Amino acid sequence: MKFSELAVVLSGAVLAASCIREEPLNAECDIISVSLPGDVLNRQPLIENNKVTLIVKNDVSLLSLAPEFELTPGATIEPASGTARNFLFPQTYKVTSQDGAWTKEYTVIVERNNTINLNYSFENVREVSALGGMCTYDVFYEVGPSGKETMEWASANQAFALTFQASAPNTFPTYQGDDGVSGHCAVLVTRSTGSYGQRLGKPIASGNLFIGKFDMSDAINHPLEATHFGTPFNNVPSQFSGYYRYVPGETYCEPDASGNLVEVPGKTDMFSLYAVFFESVPGQEWLDGNNVLSEDNPYIISTAEIPDRRASSDWVEFSVPFILRPGKTIDPDKLKAGDYSIAVVMGSSQDGDRFCGAVGSTLKVDEVSITCASEIE
Amino acid sequence: MNTYYKIILSAILFVTGIQAEAAGSGGQDTKGFFRSLEYEVNAGTNIGGATPMPLPSEIREINSYNPELNLQIGATVRKWFGNDTRWGAGVGVRFETKGMKTRATVKNYGMEIIDNGKTLKGRWTGKVQTRYHSQQLVVPLTGFCRLSRRVVLNAGPYLSYAFSNEFDGYVSDGYLREGDPTGEKISFSGDARASYDFGSELRKFQWGMQLGASVLVYKQLTVNANLEWGCNDIFNSSFKTVSFDLYPIYLNLGFGYVF
Structure with missing residues:
Protein backbone atom coordinates (compact mmCIF):
# COMPACT_ATOMS: atom_id res chain seq x y z
CA MET A 1 0.00 0.00 0.00
CA LYS A 2 2.52 2.53 1.17
CA PHE A 3 4.81 1.76 -1.70
CA SER A 4 2.09 2.25 -4.24
CA GLU A 5 1.21 5.59 -2.63
CA LEU A 6 4.85 6.56 -2.70
CA ALA A 7 5.03 5.49 -6.29
CA VAL A 8 2.09 7.74 -7.12
CA VAL A 9 3.74 10.73 -5.45
CA LEU A 10 7.05 10.05 -7.14
CA SER A 11 5.66 9.47 -10.59
CA GLY A 12 3.63 12.65 -10.15
CA ALA A 13 6.86 14.49 -9.48
CA VAL A 14 8.60 12.91 -12.43
CA LEU A 15 5.64 13.68 -14.67
CA ALA A 16 5.53 17.31 -13.60
CA ALA A 17 9.26 17.57 -14.17
CA SER A 18 9.24 15.95 -17.56
CA CYS A 19 6.37 17.90 -19.07
CA ILE A 20 7.79 20.06 -21.86
CA ARG A 21 5.84 23.27 -22.08
CA GLU A 22 4.76 25.12 -25.17
CA GLU A 23 7.61 26.70 -27.08
CA PRO A 24 8.13 30.35 -26.09
CA LEU A 25 7.78 33.03 -28.77
CA ASN A 26 11.00 34.13 -30.42
CA ALA A 27 12.93 36.76 -28.50
CA GLU A 28 15.36 37.56 -31.30
CA CYS A 29 14.89 40.44 -33.71
CA ASP A 30 17.34 39.95 -36.54
CA ARG A 112 27.69 52.64 -54.87
CA ASN A 113 31.07 51.14 -55.78
CA ASN A 114 32.65 53.70 -53.59
CA THR A 115 36.14 54.94 -53.90
CA ILE A 116 37.91 53.90 -50.76
CA ASN A 117 40.87 55.74 -49.34
CA LEU A 118 44.21 54.82 -50.77
CA ASN A 119 46.33 56.12 -47.90
CA TYR A 120 46.17 54.63 -44.45
CA SER A 121 47.86 56.26 -41.51
CA PHE A 122 45.93 54.59 -38.68
CA GLU A 123 45.12 57.85 -36.92
CA ASN A 124 41.42 57.07 -36.31
CA VAL A 125 40.11 54.50 -33.88
CA ARG A 126 36.93 54.10 -31.96
CA GLU A 127 36.77 52.07 -28.79
CA VAL A 128 34.23 49.29 -28.76
CA SER A 129 33.36 47.47 -25.56
CA ALA A 130 32.66 43.77 -25.21
CA LEU A 131 31.69 41.31 -22.48
CA GLY A 132 29.19 43.77 -21.08
CA GLY A 133 31.79 46.54 -20.79
CA MET A 134 34.51 44.46 -19.13
CA CYS A 135 36.92 44.97 -22.00
CA THR A 136 37.43 47.52 -24.75
CA TYR A 137 39.16 47.20 -28.09
CA ASP A 138 40.15 49.52 -30.91
CA VAL A 139 38.44 49.58 -34.30
CA PHE A 140 40.40 51.47 -36.96
CA TYR A 141 38.53 53.51 -39.54
CA GLU A 142 39.39 55.85 -42.39
CA VAL A 143 37.91 59.21 -43.23
CA GLY A 144 37.73 60.80 -46.66
CA PRO A 145 38.69 64.37 -47.58
CA SER A 146 35.23 65.58 -46.56
CA GLY A 147 35.73 64.12 -43.06
CA LYS A 148 33.15 61.40 -43.72
CA GLU A 149 34.02 57.90 -42.65
CA THR A 150 34.82 55.86 -45.73
CA MET A 151 36.02 52.52 -44.44
CA GLU A 152 36.32 50.46 -41.29
CA TRP A 153 39.22 48.06 -40.88
CA ALA A 154 38.39 44.55 -39.75
CA SER A 155 40.17 42.47 -37.13
CA ALA A 156 39.49 39.47 -34.92
CA ASN A 157 39.57 41.56 -31.74
CA GLN A 158 35.92 40.88 -31.12
CA ALA A 159 36.58 37.14 -31.06
CA PHE A 160 39.59 37.63 -28.81
CA ALA A 161 37.31 39.24 -26.22
CA LEU A 162 35.69 35.81 -25.85
CA THR A 163 38.95 34.33 -24.60
CA PHE A 164 38.63 36.46 -21.43
CA GLN A 165 42.30 37.45 -21.70
CA ALA A 166 41.92 41.12 -22.54
CA SER A 167 40.80 44.26 -20.77
CA ALA A 168 42.22 47.54 -22.16
CA PRO A 169 42.65 48.05 -25.94
CA ASN A 170 46.42 47.44 -25.74
CA THR A 171 45.83 43.97 -24.27
CA PHE A 172 44.06 42.91 -27.48
CA PRO A 173 45.95 41.51 -30.50
CA THR A 174 45.29 44.63 -32.59
CA TYR A 175 45.37 48.19 -31.28
CA GLN A 176 46.53 51.72 -31.99
CA GLY A 177 50.11 52.58 -30.96
CA ASP A 178 51.56 56.01 -30.28
CA ASP A 179 54.97 55.51 -31.89
CA GLY A 180 54.15 55.67 -35.59
CA VAL A 181 56.35 56.96 -38.37
CA SER A 182 54.04 59.93 -38.15
CA GLY A 183 51.47 60.13 -35.41
CA HIS A 184 49.84 56.82 -34.53
CA CYS A 185 50.33 53.41 -36.06
CA ALA A 186 48.68 50.00 -36.10
CA VAL A 187 50.13 47.50 -33.60
CA LEU A 188 49.54 43.78 -34.03
CA VAL A 189 50.67 41.38 -31.30
CA THR A 190 50.39 37.61 -31.17
CA ARG A 191 48.64 36.74 -27.89
CA SER A 192 47.99 33.65 -25.85
CA THR A 193 44.29 32.87 -25.70
CA GLY A 194 44.61 31.30 -22.23
CA SER A 195 42.87 28.19 -21.00
CA TYR A 196 39.65 29.08 -22.74
CA GLY A 197 41.17 29.40 -26.18
CA GLN A 198 43.21 26.29 -25.60
CA ARG A 199 40.09 24.27 -24.83
CA LEU A 200 38.70 25.43 -28.16
CA GLY A 201 41.92 24.28 -29.86
CA LYS A 202 42.98 27.86 -30.60
CA PRO A 203 45.88 28.50 -28.20
CA ILE A 204 47.18 31.71 -29.81
CA ALA A 205 45.70 34.69 -31.59
CA SER A 206 47.80 36.49 -34.16
CA GLY A 207 47.20 40.22 -34.35
CA ASN A 208 45.45 40.91 -37.64
CA LEU A 209 44.07 43.85 -39.52
CA PHE A 210 42.51 43.73 -42.95
CA ILE A 211 40.22 45.38 -45.43
CA GLY A 212 37.02 43.36 -45.35
CA LYS A 213 34.69 42.03 -42.69
CA PHE A 214 35.18 39.73 -39.75
CA ASP A 215 32.27 37.32 -39.39
CA MET A 216 31.90 36.99 -35.66
CA SER A 217 29.12 34.43 -35.79
CA ASP A 218 31.44 31.94 -37.51
CA ALA A 219 34.64 32.82 -35.62
CA ILE A 220 34.64 29.85 -33.25
CA ASN A 221 33.58 27.17 -35.71
CA HIS A 222 35.47 28.25 -38.80
CA PRO A 223 38.15 30.82 -37.98
CA LEU A 224 39.68 30.70 -41.45
CA GLU A 225 36.34 31.36 -43.11
CA ALA A 226 35.48 34.14 -40.64
CA THR A 227 37.90 36.56 -42.29
CA HIS A 228 36.14 37.95 -45.35
CA PHE A 229 38.89 39.79 -47.23
CA GLY A 230 38.18 42.52 -49.72
CA THR A 231 36.05 45.53 -50.61
CA PRO A 232 34.93 46.74 -54.05
CA PHE A 233 37.65 48.60 -55.93
CA ASN A 234 37.37 50.22 -59.33
CA ASN A 235 40.92 51.27 -60.03
CA VAL A 236 43.94 49.32 -61.15
CA PRO A 237 46.36 49.07 -58.25
CA SER A 238 50.02 49.30 -59.19
CA GLN A 239 52.09 49.78 -56.05
CA PHE A 240 51.72 48.87 -52.37
CA SER A 241 53.95 50.79 -49.98
CA GLY A 242 54.39 51.79 -46.37
CA TYR A 243 56.44 51.18 -43.25
CA TYR A 244 56.73 48.27 -40.85
CA ARG A 245 58.78 47.17 -37.91
CA TYR A 246 58.75 43.66 -36.54
CA VAL A 247 60.05 41.96 -33.42
CA PRO A 248 59.30 38.22 -33.35
CA GLY A 249 58.32 36.57 -30.09
CA GLU A 250 60.95 34.45 -28.36
CA THR A 251 59.48 30.97 -28.70
CA TYR A 252 57.82 29.71 -31.84
CA CYS A 253 55.17 27.15 -31.00
CA GLU A 254 52.55 25.09 -32.73
CA PRO A 255 49.57 23.33 -31.18
CA ASP A 256 49.57 19.56 -30.72
CA ALA A 257 46.50 17.41 -31.21
CA SER A 258 45.02 18.45 -27.86
CA GLY A 259 45.57 22.15 -28.44
CA ASN A 260 48.63 22.54 -26.19
CA LEU A 261 51.42 24.72 -27.53
CA VAL A 262 54.63 22.83 -28.29
CA GLU A 263 57.88 24.66 -28.95
CA VAL A 264 59.43 24.26 -32.38
CA PRO A 265 63.18 24.77 -31.77
CA GLY A 266 65.10 26.85 -34.25
CA LYS A 267 62.06 28.40 -35.88
CA THR A 268 61.46 32.15 -35.84
CA ASP A 269 58.13 33.83 -36.34
CA MET A 270 57.43 35.99 -39.42
CA PHE A 271 54.67 38.49 -40.13
CA SER A 272 52.41 38.87 -43.13
CA LEU A 273 51.71 42.11 -44.99
CA TYR A 274 50.31 42.05 -48.51
CA ALA A 275 47.62 43.31 -50.83
CA VAL A 276 45.48 41.26 -53.20
CA PHE A 277 43.41 42.47 -56.15
CA PHE A 278 40.80 39.95 -57.23
CA GLU A 279 37.59 39.43 -59.10
CA SER A 280 34.42 39.01 -57.06
CA VAL A 281 32.05 36.49 -58.53
CA PRO A 282 28.74 35.25 -57.14
CA GLY A 283 29.56 32.63 -54.53
CA GLN A 284 33.07 33.98 -54.08
CA GLU A 285 32.67 37.66 -53.45
CA TRP A 286 35.44 37.73 -50.91
CA LEU A 287 38.62 35.79 -50.18
CA ASP A 288 39.14 34.10 -46.81
CA GLY A 289 41.93 32.57 -44.75
CA ASN A 290 41.85 29.43 -46.88
CA ASN A 291 42.41 30.97 -50.27
CA VAL A 292 43.64 34.55 -49.96
CA LEU A 293 47.06 33.80 -51.47
CA SER A 294 46.32 30.41 -53.04
CA GLU A 295 48.29 29.81 -56.20
CA ASP A 296 45.36 28.00 -57.73
CA ASN A 297 42.68 30.58 -56.94
CA PRO A 298 41.50 31.58 -60.44
CA TYR A 299 39.95 34.84 -59.25
CA ILE A 300 43.14 36.44 -57.95
CA ILE A 301 44.32 38.98 -60.53
CA SER A 302 47.40 40.46 -58.90
CA THR A 303 49.20 40.49 -55.58
CA ALA A 304 51.68 42.81 -53.89
CA GLU A 305 53.93 40.90 -51.51
CA ILE A 306 57.11 41.96 -49.77
CA PRO A 307 59.78 39.44 -50.79
CA ASP A 308 62.40 40.29 -48.17
CA ARG A 309 60.39 40.75 -45.00
CA ARG A 310 62.65 40.83 -41.94
CA ALA A 311 62.69 41.51 -38.25
CA SER A 312 63.71 45.03 -37.40
CA SER A 313 63.27 47.20 -34.37
CA ASP A 314 63.48 50.28 -36.60
CA TRP A 315 60.95 51.29 -39.23
CA VAL A 316 61.55 49.62 -42.58
CA GLU A 317 60.14 51.27 -45.69
CA PHE A 318 58.66 49.00 -48.35
CA SER A 319 57.26 49.60 -51.80
CA VAL A 320 56.29 46.62 -53.91
CA PRO A 321 54.44 46.40 -57.21
CA PHE A 322 51.21 44.53 -57.81
CA ILE A 323 52.27 41.62 -59.98
CA LEU A 324 49.69 40.08 -62.30
CA ARG A 325 49.19 36.37 -61.90
CA PRO A 326 50.18 34.41 -65.03
CA GLY A 327 47.59 34.75 -67.74
CA LYS A 328 45.53 37.34 -65.86
CA THR A 329 44.36 40.62 -67.29
CA ILE A 330 42.08 43.36 -66.03
CA ASP A 331 38.86 43.71 -68.00
CA PRO A 332 37.92 47.42 -68.27
CA ASP A 333 34.21 46.60 -68.45
CA LYS A 334 34.33 44.55 -65.28
CA LEU A 335 36.35 47.28 -63.62
CA LYS A 336 33.70 49.82 -64.54
CA ALA A 337 30.95 47.50 -63.37
CA GLY A 338 32.60 47.14 -59.98
CA ASP A 339 33.39 43.46 -60.27
CA TYR A 340 36.85 43.72 -58.72
CA SER A 341 37.84 43.93 -55.07
CA ILE A 342 40.97 44.70 -53.12
CA ALA A 343 42.20 43.44 -49.78
CA VAL A 344 45.08 44.61 -47.62
CA VAL A 345 46.00 41.99 -45.05
CA MET A 346 48.45 42.13 -42.16
CA GLY A 347 49.22 39.71 -39.37
CA SER A 348 51.81 39.42 -36.61
CA SER A 349 52.28 35.66 -37.19
CA GLN A 350 52.01 34.50 -40.77
CA ASP A 351 50.96 30.99 -39.67
CA GLY A 352 48.57 32.41 -37.08
CA ASP A 353 45.65 31.10 -39.12
CA ARG A 354 46.80 27.61 -38.10
CA PHE A 355 47.49 28.89 -34.55
CA CYS A 356 51.26 28.58 -35.03
CA GLY A 357 53.53 31.44 -34.02
CA ALA A 358 55.35 33.04 -31.13
CA VAL A 359 53.41 34.77 -28.39
CA GLY A 360 54.69 38.33 -28.21
CA SER A 361 55.53 38.75 -31.91
CA THR A 362 54.85 42.42 -32.60
CA LEU A 363 54.22 44.02 -35.97
CA LYS A 364 53.80 47.76 -36.32
CA VAL A 365 52.53 49.24 -39.56
CA ASP A 366 52.11 52.86 -40.62
CA GLU A 367 51.61 55.15 -43.61
CA VAL A 368 50.44 52.42 -45.95
CA SER A 369 49.29 53.44 -49.41
CA ILE A 370 48.03 51.91 -52.63
CA THR A 371 49.05 53.65 -55.83
CA CYS A 372 46.86 53.23 -58.87
CA ALA A 373 47.69 53.21 -62.54
CA SER A 374 46.05 56.19 -64.22
CA GLU A 375 44.97 54.31 -67.32
CA ILE A 376 44.61 50.74 -68.29
CA GLU A 377 46.61 49.83 -71.32
CA MET B 1 36.34 12.20 -1.43
CA ASN B 2 38.75 11.44 1.41
CA THR B 3 37.11 13.87 3.78
CA TYR B 4 33.82 12.35 2.82
CA TYR B 5 34.85 8.91 4.02
CA LYS B 6 36.41 10.35 7.15
CA ILE B 7 33.14 12.02 8.00
CA ILE B 8 31.22 8.84 7.35
CA LEU B 9 33.61 6.95 9.57
CA SER B 10 33.22 9.46 12.39
CA ALA B 11 29.45 9.27 11.98
CA ILE B 12 29.59 5.52 12.50
CA LEU B 13 31.86 5.94 15.49
CA PHE B 14 29.50 8.56 16.85
CA VAL B 15 26.55 6.19 16.63
CA THR B 16 28.47 3.30 18.15
CA GLY B 17 29.56 5.74 20.84
CA ILE B 18 25.93 6.49 21.71
CA GLN B 19 25.31 2.75 21.84
CA ALA B 20 28.20 2.18 24.18
CA GLU B 21 27.19 5.07 26.37
CA ALA B 22 23.62 3.85 26.45
CA ALA B 23 24.74 0.39 27.48
CA GLY B 24 27.10 1.67 30.13
CA SER B 25 25.16 4.52 31.70
CA GLY B 26 24.42 4.22 35.35
CA GLY B 27 21.19 5.96 36.48
CA GLN B 28 17.98 3.93 36.43
CA ASP B 29 15.95 6.70 34.74
CA THR B 30 18.49 7.28 32.05
CA LYS B 31 18.73 3.56 31.52
CA GLY B 32 15.00 3.34 31.07
CA PHE B 33 15.02 6.23 28.65
CA PHE B 34 17.75 4.77 26.53
CA ARG B 35 16.22 1.32 26.67
CA SER B 36 13.10 2.67 24.98
CA LEU B 37 15.21 4.22 22.20
CA GLU B 38 15.70 2.43 18.95
CA TYR B 39 18.82 2.82 16.86
CA GLU B 40 19.20 2.23 13.21
CA VAL B 41 22.13 2.51 10.84
CA ASN B 42 21.29 2.68 7.20
CA ALA B 43 22.80 2.98 3.76
CA GLY B 44 21.36 3.53 0.35
CA THR B 45 21.43 5.35 -2.91
CA ASN B 46 19.80 8.59 -4.09
CA ILE B 47 18.05 8.72 -7.42
CA GLY B 48 16.72 12.01 -8.62
CA GLY B 49 17.84 15.42 -9.67
CA ALA B 50 17.73 19.14 -9.25
CA THR B 51 14.80 20.15 -11.36
CA PRO B 52 12.68 23.21 -11.97
CA MET B 53 9.03 22.67 -11.04
CA PRO B 54 7.44 22.75 -13.53
CA LEU B 55 9.92 22.76 -16.41
CA PRO B 56 10.34 26.31 -17.74
CA SER B 57 9.46 26.89 -21.36
CA GLU B 58 13.14 27.61 -22.14
CA ILE B 59 13.77 23.87 -21.89
CA ARG B 60 12.63 22.33 -25.15
CA GLU B 61 13.80 18.78 -24.73
CA ILE B 62 15.57 16.57 -22.21
CA ASN B 63 17.99 14.59 -24.35
CA SER B 64 19.51 12.46 -21.64
CA TYR B 65 19.45 11.98 -17.92
CA ASN B 66 21.86 10.04 -15.75
CA PRO B 67 21.09 9.86 -12.01
CA GLU B 68 24.71 8.81 -11.23
CA LEU B 69 25.59 6.61 -8.28
CA ASN B 70 24.80 8.69 -5.19
CA LEU B 71 25.65 6.93 -1.97
CA GLN B 72 24.08 7.67 1.35
CA ILE B 73 24.96 6.44 4.83
CA GLY B 74 23.43 7.44 8.12
CA ALA B 75 21.95 6.66 11.48
CA THR B 76 18.65 7.35 13.21
CA VAL B 77 17.63 7.41 16.84
CA ARG B 78 13.91 6.81 17.52
CA LYS B 79 11.79 7.16 20.58
CA TRP B 80 8.48 5.31 20.59
CA PHE B 81 5.61 6.63 22.70
CA GLY B 82 2.99 4.80 24.70
CA ASN B 83 2.58 1.12 25.28
CA ASP B 84 1.44 0.35 21.78
CA THR B 85 4.48 2.17 20.34
CA ARG B 86 2.34 3.27 17.42
CA TRP B 87 3.74 6.79 17.26
CA GLY B 88 7.30 7.89 17.54
CA ALA B 89 9.75 10.67 16.85
CA GLY B 90 13.37 10.68 15.93
CA VAL B 91 16.40 12.48 14.75
CA GLY B 92 18.97 11.26 12.31
CA VAL B 93 22.18 12.18 10.71
CA ARG B 94 23.30 11.05 7.31
CA PHE B 95 25.89 11.83 4.72
CA GLU B 96 24.72 11.70 1.21
CA THR B 97 25.48 12.65 -2.32
CA LYS B 98 22.95 14.29 -4.54
CA GLY B 99 23.89 14.28 -8.17
CA MET B 100 22.76 14.04 -11.74
CA LYS B 101 23.93 14.54 -15.26
CA THR B 102 21.55 15.87 -17.90
CA ARG B 103 21.70 16.97 -21.48
CA ALA B 104 18.94 19.26 -22.65
CA THR B 105 18.01 21.37 -25.63
CA VAL B 106 17.13 24.91 -24.67
CA LYS B 107 15.91 28.11 -26.29
CA ASN B 108 16.91 31.57 -25.10
CA TYR B 109 18.30 30.18 -21.84
CA GLY B 110 20.21 32.44 -19.42
CA MET B 111 23.90 31.53 -19.51
CA GLU B 112 27.10 32.90 -18.04
CA ILE B 113 30.56 31.77 -18.98
CA ILE B 114 33.20 32.81 -16.49
CA ASP B 115 36.94 32.65 -17.00
CA ASN B 116 39.97 34.64 -15.91
CA GLY B 117 37.81 36.89 -13.73
CA LYS B 118 35.63 37.95 -16.66
CA THR B 119 32.13 37.02 -17.62
CA LEU B 120 30.40 36.37 -20.89
CA LYS B 121 26.68 36.66 -20.23
CA GLY B 122 23.96 35.98 -22.64
CA ARG B 123 21.14 33.83 -23.93
CA TRP B 124 21.92 30.39 -25.20
CA THR B 125 19.94 28.41 -27.76
CA GLY B 126 21.21 24.88 -28.28
CA LYS B 127 22.46 21.98 -26.19
CA VAL B 128 23.36 22.26 -22.50
CA GLN B 129 25.09 19.55 -20.54
CA THR B 130 24.79 19.90 -16.77
CA ARG B 131 26.43 17.99 -13.93
CA TYR B 132 25.25 18.49 -10.37
CA HIS B 133 27.14 16.86 -7.52
CA SER B 134 26.61 17.87 -3.92
CA GLN B 135 27.85 16.14 -0.77
CA GLN B 136 25.71 16.94 2.18
CA LEU B 137 25.26 16.38 5.88
CA VAL B 138 21.55 15.95 6.43
CA VAL B 139 19.67 16.04 9.73
CA PRO B 140 16.09 14.77 9.39
CA LEU B 141 13.60 15.39 12.22
CA THR B 142 10.96 12.76 11.70
CA GLY B 143 7.69 11.58 13.07
CA PHE B 144 6.99 7.86 12.82
CA CYS B 145 3.79 5.90 12.55
CA ARG B 146 3.82 2.14 12.88
CA LEU B 147 1.25 0.63 10.55
CA SER B 148 2.00 -2.92 11.48
CA ARG B 149 4.76 -4.91 13.16
CA ARG B 150 6.76 -4.70 9.95
CA VAL B 151 5.80 -1.40 8.33
CA VAL B 152 6.69 2.08 9.60
CA LEU B 153 5.90 5.35 7.85
CA ASN B 154 7.89 8.49 8.46
CA ALA B 155 7.51 12.14 7.59
CA GLY B 156 9.13 15.39 8.60
CA PRO B 157 11.46 18.19 7.69
CA TYR B 158 15.19 17.93 7.16
CA LEU B 159 18.04 20.38 7.26
CA SER B 160 21.10 19.92 5.16
CA TYR B 161 24.53 21.43 4.90
CA ALA B 162 26.54 20.97 1.72
CA PHE B 163 30.26 20.63 2.34
CA SER B 164 31.06 20.06 -1.30
CA ASN B 165 29.07 21.60 -4.14
CA GLU B 166 29.56 21.27 -7.87
CA PHE B 167 27.33 22.48 -10.67
CA ASP B 168 29.03 22.70 -14.02
CA GLY B 169 28.82 21.67 -17.63
CA TYR B 170 29.13 23.02 -21.10
CA VAL B 171 27.09 24.35 -23.97
CA SER B 172 27.47 23.13 -27.55
CA ASP B 173 25.68 22.90 -30.91
CA GLY B 174 23.98 26.25 -30.77
CA TYR B 175 24.55 29.94 -30.41
CA LEU B 176 24.91 32.58 -27.76
CA ARG B 177 23.40 36.03 -27.99
CA GLU B 178 25.78 38.19 -26.03
CA GLY B 179 24.05 40.07 -23.23
CA ASP B 180 20.44 39.68 -24.36
CA PRO B 181 18.56 38.37 -27.41
CA THR B 182 19.55 41.48 -29.40
CA GLY B 183 23.28 40.97 -28.79
CA GLU B 184 25.98 39.69 -31.09
CA LYS B 185 25.39 36.12 -32.22
CA ILE B 186 28.22 33.66 -31.56
CA SER B 187 27.79 30.16 -32.97
CA PHE B 188 29.26 26.98 -31.57
CA SER B 189 29.15 23.80 -33.64
CA GLY B 190 31.05 20.56 -33.93
CA ASP B 191 33.63 20.21 -31.16
CA ALA B 192 33.36 23.84 -30.10
CA ARG B 193 31.96 24.11 -26.61
CA ALA B 194 32.03 26.64 -23.83
CA SER B 195 32.10 25.46 -20.27
CA TYR B 196 30.43 27.05 -17.31
CA ASP B 197 30.75 26.51 -13.59
CA PHE B 198 28.11 27.73 -11.16
CA GLY B 199 29.40 25.61 -8.24
CA SER B 200 30.25 28.59 -6.08
CA GLU B 201 26.71 29.91 -6.48
CA LEU B 202 25.11 26.88 -4.88
CA ARG B 203 23.44 27.26 -1.51
CA LYS B 204 25.19 25.66 1.47
CA PHE B 205 22.16 25.29 3.76
CA GLN B 206 18.93 23.85 2.52
CA TRP B 207 15.82 22.42 4.01
CA GLY B 208 13.10 20.22 2.74
CA MET B 209 10.54 17.60 3.52
CA GLN B 210 11.00 13.88 3.75
CA LEU B 211 8.35 11.24 3.41
CA GLY B 212 8.99 7.54 3.44
CA ALA B 213 8.39 4.04 4.59
CA SER B 214 10.43 1.19 5.91
CA VAL B 215 9.62 -2.48 5.98
CA LEU B 216 11.22 -4.96 8.33
CA VAL B 217 12.19 -7.77 6.03
CA TYR B 218 14.34 -10.01 8.20
CA LYS B 219 14.95 -9.94 11.94
CA GLN B 220 16.55 -6.49 12.30
CA LEU B 221 16.96 -5.66 8.61
CA THR B 222 14.73 -3.07 7.02
CA VAL B 223 14.23 -1.90 3.46
CA ASN B 224 13.73 1.85 3.30
CA ALA B 225 12.33 4.20 0.71
CA ASN B 226 12.31 7.96 1.35
CA LEU B 227 11.35 10.82 -0.87
CA GLU B 228 13.31 13.99 -0.14
CA TRP B 229 11.80 17.13 -1.52
CA GLY B 230 13.99 20.24 -1.25
CA CYS B 231 12.16 23.48 -0.46
CA ASN B 232 14.98 25.85 -1.46
CA ASP B 233 16.30 26.71 -4.87
CA ILE B 234 19.71 25.00 -4.97
CA PHE B 235 21.25 28.38 -5.92
CA ASN B 236 21.80 31.41 -3.75
CA SER B 237 19.01 33.91 -4.21
CA SER B 238 21.50 36.49 -5.54
CA PHE B 239 22.29 34.26 -8.51
CA LYS B 240 20.12 35.29 -11.43
CA THR B 241 21.72 33.64 -14.47
CA VAL B 242 19.61 30.51 -14.21
CA SER B 243 16.31 32.33 -14.41
CA PHE B 244 14.24 29.61 -12.75
CA ASP B 245 14.52 27.80 -9.40
CA LEU B 246 15.92 24.29 -9.23
CA TYR B 247 14.72 22.01 -6.42
CA PRO B 248 16.53 18.87 -5.34
CA ILE B 249 14.08 15.99 -5.46
CA TYR B 250 15.49 12.58 -4.64
CA LEU B 251 14.22 9.13 -3.88
CA ASN B 252 16.41 7.36 -1.42
CA LEU B 253 16.37 3.56 -1.55
CA GLY B 254 18.36 1.51 0.92
CA PHE B 255 18.69 -0.85 3.84
CA GLY B 256 18.77 -0.31 7.54
CA TYR B 257 19.84 -2.32 10.53
CA VAL B 258 17.83 -1.77 13.70
CA PHE B 259 19.48 -2.40 17.06
Missing part, protein backbone atom coordinates in the same frame (compact mmCIF):
# COMPACT_ATOMS: atom_id res chain seq x y z
CA ILE A 31 17.39 40.97 -40.14
CA ILE A 32 18.25 37.65 -41.75
CA SER A 33 18.38 38.72 -45.37
CA VAL A 34 17.79 41.82 -47.50
CA SER A 35 16.86 42.15 -51.12
CA LEU A 36 16.29 45.04 -53.49
CA PRO A 37 13.83 44.74 -56.38
CA GLY A 38 15.53 44.50 -59.75
CA ASP A 39 19.11 43.69 -60.58
CA VAL A 40 20.70 46.54 -58.67
CA LEU A 41 22.98 44.92 -56.10
CA ASN A 42 26.65 44.60 -56.94
CA ARG A 43 27.55 42.49 -53.89
CA GLN A 44 25.65 40.36 -51.40
CA PRO A 45 24.23 42.53 -48.61
CA LEU A 46 26.57 42.77 -45.61
CA ILE A 47 24.41 42.13 -42.57
CA GLU A 48 25.92 42.81 -39.17
CA ASN A 49 24.19 42.83 -35.81
CA ASN A 50 23.10 46.47 -36.01
CA LYS A 51 24.01 47.46 -39.53
CA VAL A 52 23.28 46.49 -43.12
CA THR A 53 25.46 47.62 -46.01
CA LEU A 54 24.07 47.34 -49.52
CA ILE A 55 26.51 47.86 -52.37
CA VAL A 56 24.63 48.73 -55.56
CA LYS A 57 25.73 49.14 -59.15
CA ASN A 58 27.18 52.47 -60.16
CA ASP A 59 24.20 53.62 -62.21
CA VAL A 60 21.60 53.01 -59.50
CA SER A 61 19.88 56.04 -58.02
CA LEU A 62 19.85 56.12 -54.23
CA LEU A 63 16.93 58.54 -54.04
CA SER A 64 14.25 55.91 -53.79
CA LEU A 65 14.99 52.32 -52.91
CA ALA A 66 12.61 49.87 -51.26
CA PRO A 67 14.57 47.11 -49.53
CA GLU A 68 12.73 43.99 -48.49
CA PHE A 69 13.69 42.20 -45.32
CA GLU A 70 13.49 38.66 -44.06
CA LEU A 71 13.40 38.70 -40.26
CA THR A 72 13.56 36.26 -37.36
CA PRO A 73 10.28 34.32 -37.65
CA GLY A 74 7.47 36.37 -36.13
CA ALA A 75 9.44 39.60 -35.86
CA THR A 76 8.21 42.85 -37.37
CA ILE A 77 10.06 45.79 -38.92
CA GLU A 78 9.34 49.47 -39.05
CA PRO A 79 9.12 51.08 -41.60
CA ALA A 80 7.64 48.04 -43.26
CA SER A 81 9.51 45.87 -45.70
CA GLY A 82 9.20 47.30 -49.21
CA THR A 83 8.85 50.95 -48.13
CA ALA A 84 10.66 53.28 -50.56
CA ARG A 85 13.18 55.57 -48.83
CA ASN A 86 15.95 57.96 -49.75
CA PHE A 87 19.28 56.21 -49.26
CA LEU A 88 21.52 59.15 -49.96
CA PHE A 89 21.70 59.08 -46.19
CA PRO A 90 21.79 56.06 -43.88
CA GLN A 91 18.30 55.01 -42.82
CA THR A 92 17.31 53.34 -39.57
CA TYR A 93 14.87 50.50 -39.11
CA LYS A 94 13.45 49.10 -35.91
CA VAL A 95 12.90 45.36 -35.57
CA THR A 96 10.62 44.06 -32.81
CA SER A 97 10.75 40.44 -31.69
CA GLN A 98 7.86 38.03 -31.91
CA ASP A 99 7.40 38.09 -28.13
CA GLY A 100 7.35 41.89 -28.23
CA ALA A 101 9.94 42.14 -25.45
CA TRP A 102 12.98 43.07 -27.55
CA THR A 103 13.75 45.64 -30.20
CA LYS A 104 16.84 46.32 -32.22
CA GLU A 105 17.72 49.29 -34.39
CA TYR A 106 19.52 48.71 -37.65
CA THR A 107 21.26 51.31 -39.76
CA VAL A 108 20.95 50.53 -43.45
CA ILE A 109 23.58 52.08 -45.68
CA VAL A 110 23.52 51.92 -49.46
CA GLU A 111 26.82 52.49 -51.26
